[in-house]
Amino acid sequence: MNLALYIYLCEVVGSLDGMFAAFSIVSGILVCAGIFGILMHQDFDQFKRGEELVKAKAGRKTFITGVKVLAALCPTFALIAAVIPSQKTMYAMAAAYYGEQAVKSETFQRLNGKAMQLLEVKIDELLETKK
Known part of the structure; x- marks a missing residue:
């Protein structure tokens, strides 16, 4: 590999390390907020009836899927940040x-x-x- 290219990649990877650490922290915060939102949403579902309840449950499933994706990304970002030299x-x-x-x-x-x-x-x- 060309030495100049390697030096350039050192700079790029150095900045990616901090970015992945920040993504990990933000993902963790969003997961916590998402779990709180799911719990609060379930409490309010008891006041809904009929079609409104069906829409609320469908929206909650989508929201839960998003929280699960963030929950999977959080440790992934942390691992990438730890592995990058x-x-x-x-x-x-x-x-x-x-x-x-x-x-x-x-x-x-x-x-x-x-x-x-x-x-x-x-x-x-x-x-x-x-x-």
């Missing part, structure tokens, strides 16, 4: 990946070998001059 973690993952790729490259291996040889020669020269 932070920007700091994503940058660390990118650094680790590209660092590993650099270490595995032939150029790095060749230069690393030469650098070690040069270092050994210079250390030996320094040790000989101190004697």
